[in-house]
Amino acid sequence: MAREGTGEAAVAVAPTDAFAYLSNPLRAPEWFAGVQFAERPEGEPRAGMRWRFIQVRSGNRVVPMRMEVYEPPTRFAWRTTHLWPRTNLRWEMRCEPVAEGEDGAGEGETRLRMTIGIEPGPMGWLSLWLAKPAFRPDPAMQAQRAVERPRDALLERLQARPQASRKPPEKRGRRRR
Numbered sequence: 001m002a003r004e005g006t007g008e009a010a011v012a013v014a015p016t017d018a019f020a021y022l023s024n025p026l027r028a029p030e031w032f033a034g035v036q037f038a039e040r041p042e043g044e045p046r047a048g049m050r051w052r053f054i055q056v057r058s059g060n061r062v063v064p065m066r067m068e069v070y071e072p073p074t075r076f077a078w079r080t081t082h083l084w085p086r087t088n089l090r091w092e093m094r095c096e097p098v099a100e101g102e103d104g105a106g107e108g109e110t111r112l113r114m115t116i117g118i119e120p121g122p123m124g125w126l127s128l129w130l131a132k133p134a135f136r137p138d139p140a141m142q143a144q145r146a147v148e149r150p151r152d153a154l155l156e157r158l159q160a161r162p163q164a165s166r167k168p169p170e171k172r173g174r175r176r177r
Contacts, residue, residue, distance in 0.1 A: 005139030031153035085121035
């Protein structure tokens with residue numbers, strides 16, 4: 001039995017572009033909560049792919065990861081692969097088209113829906129049970145913060161793209177007077 005929560009954010013990027021960027025674990029350090037690689041994934045994204053993150057904000061803890069679900073262009077899920085009795089986490093991202101006009105959306109917008117699942121081991125359940133309700137992690141709040149980071153990273157890429165793709169004007173030879 002897992003505890004989970006979901007957060008949503010919309011971004012003016014096509015769903016296929018959002019999925020291609022976010023599902024690739026090699027892009028994770030750009031948007032996924034302070035991680036670096038201890039071991040990089042090999043090959044193209046696919047279900048079963050494995051890698052190891054270093055959680056910089058958690059004392060450089062090394063975390064084994066696996067692509068649990070890979071369903072282009074709409075859904076992927078990453079999961080920690082700690083051995084029992086340790087707690088594991090699961091992050092599922094859905095990249096869904098937003099209907100034009102829905103909530104003021106324009107053409108080509110994507111709704112990012114992040115669900116975070118906490119799968120506590122025995123000690124995890126005990127600590128959740130003993131913790132005062134005010135100190136228990138709220139998966140919905142964590143998921144909302146987690147979905148805002150990829151939205152912001154996609155927006156930054158979108159804003160940087162026009163500048164990066166601009167080419168200087170080509171010289172066409174001498175100018176005649």
